[in-house]
Amino acid sequence: MNYITRVTLSALLLAGFSTQAQPKPQDGFWRGTFAVANGNEAPFNFELKGPTAWLLNGSERFELKGVTQKGDSLFLPVDIYDAVLKAKIENGKALSGIFKRLNTATPDPGIPFRAEFGQRYRFTEKPAAASVSLQGKWDVTIGKTGTVGVFSQTGSKITGTFLTTTGDYRYLEGSVEGDEFALSAFSGSSPSLIKGKISGNELTAEWITARGVQPVKGTRNAQAALPDAYTLTKSKDGVPFNFTFPDAFTGKPVSLNDPKYKGKVVVVTILGSWCPNCLDETAFLAPWFRANRRRGVEIIGLAFERKNDPAFAKTRLEALKKRFGVEYDLLFAGQADKQYASSVLPALSEVLSFPTTIYINRQGEVTKIHTGYTGPATGAYYEEFVKEFNADLDQLLKEGPAKASIRTSGK
Numbered sequence: 001m002n003y004i005t006r007v008t009l010s011a012l013l014l015a016g017f018s019t020q021a022q023p024k025p026q027d028g029f030w031r032g033t034f035a036v037a038n039g040n041e042a043p044f045n046f047e048l049k050g051p052t053a054w055l056l057n058g059s060e061r062f063e064l065k066g067v068t069q070k071g072d073s074l075f076l077p078v079d080i081y082d083a084v085l086k087a088k089i090e091n092g093k094a095l096s097g098i099f100k101r102l103n104t105a106t107p108d109p110g111i112p113f114r115a116e117f118g119q120r121y122r123f124t125e126k127p128a129a130a131s132v133s134l135q136g137k138w139d140v141t142i143g144k145t146g147t148v149g150v151f152s153q154t155g156s157k158i159t160g161t162f163l164t165t166t167g168d169y170r171y172l173e174g175s176v177e178g179d180e181f182a183l184s185a186f187s188g189s190s191p192s193l194i195k196g197k198i199s200g201n202e203l204t205a206e207w208i209t210a211r212g213v214q215p216v217k218g219t220r221n222a223q224a225a226l227p228d229a230y231t232l233t234k235s236k237d238g239v240p241f242n243f244t245f246p247d248a249f250t251g252k253p254v255s256l257n258d259p260k261y262k263g264k265v266v267v268v269t270i271l272g273s274w275c276p277n278c279l280d281e282t283a284f285l286a287p288w289f290r291a292n293r294r295r296g297v298e299i300i301g302l303a304f305e306r307k308n309d310p311a312f313a314k315t316r317l318e319a320l321k322k323r324f325g326v327e328y329d330l331l332f333a334g335q336a337d338k339q340y341a342s343s344v345l346p347a348l349s350e351v352l353s354f355p356t357t358i359y360i361n362r363q364g365e366v367t368k369i370h371t372g373y374t375g376p377a378t379g380a381y382y383e384e385f386v387k388e389f390n391a392d393l394d395q396l397l398k399e400g401p402a403k404a405s406i407r408t409s410g411k
Helices: 003-021 276-295 310-324 338-344 380-398
Strands: 028-035 041-049 052-057 060-065 068-070 073-078 083-091 094-101 111-117 136-142 145-154 157-164 172-177 180-185 192-199 202-208 213-220 244-246 253-255 265-271 297-305 329-335 356-360 366-371
Touching (some): 265 276, 265 380, 276 297, 329 338, 356 380
Parallel strands (some): 297 329
Antiparallel strands (some): 083 094, 136 145, 136 213, 180 192, 192 202, 202 213
8 A cells, every 4th residue: 555545545534533523412301501690590491303402491392493513513593583502512411602693783792501411400400399389470570660470380390471561571480499489481582580589478589681680579469460451552543544564575565555455354463573472473373364364354564673674674574484384464664663663653652562463444443452462371361362362353354344343442
């Protein structure tokens, strides 16, 4: 064997050895922790199986497709939020990396995390017994925001969420040990952590994110309730509700006065692809529309995005459309800002929340406006919303040329 042949063979063997030696992350369940404010760690759980991962929060499995490996780096794209989990594969059972938002106005430094394979617990593998309970409803203030906490507790394990006038905090999961409790969540938007104590019917805690810490105070109250979501945003008397915005994908101007919508019931949703509660609403509306469109109903999504850029909006809304199978019209309405949204929709008293959902009868009249969204993490509240939505739309769809008349406020 001559020298050149030996060198070539050695190079091929080394290349093959390098490829074989490259670690791959184990398929199965992982536990990670994000580094958040004041030296705290916000735990999260996920399952990995080849090119797909699922973020796990309570009963939710939030799917992430297109997981790829390049060398010793693993990429878990969170396409719907224009973000990525990027990790170094330390070995098949350990990852370290950052969660990073893409296409931001200023470069995102990312939130550091570590993850270990084979761990399925949230905070403590074998939590101490709980001496208090978070079960039930609570009047809670987070920073300056009034919320209603709704929680279920079995032994030391707790799940639940906080409801606000603009939406809910989605799926929280954690545990109670002694008189202390901890909850966390990560479903692809941003990690969060809440830690506190319960004393009788009072709780004190901190809401902790990568950005900072807010104080939390709460009182157990079986009658805790928020203002009626149908009374917060109103239609101005004598001001017709109308708009013209470009189709997010074709750029063609679309107006509520177009023939397509004449004589039909129309649901208009004010949303953003960046908004977790908007995604929950889209997950409900998309299949509902497929099942009901032949009844004479249309849905229009007015999307306010993180950049006032049609090309950027098209990309983000394509991800939304693909994930949920959206078949109704999505229009690009401008940059995500409540004051701006209020200015381009002058028939509304104001836009207080993404999402805001507007019901329009066959005569083109606004009959009801719902501020925020009560998603599936809220349990019975979500079931009540779905029941009421279907009842209201059934009534509007039964109406002929005569004016529809579902109530506009008060439950």
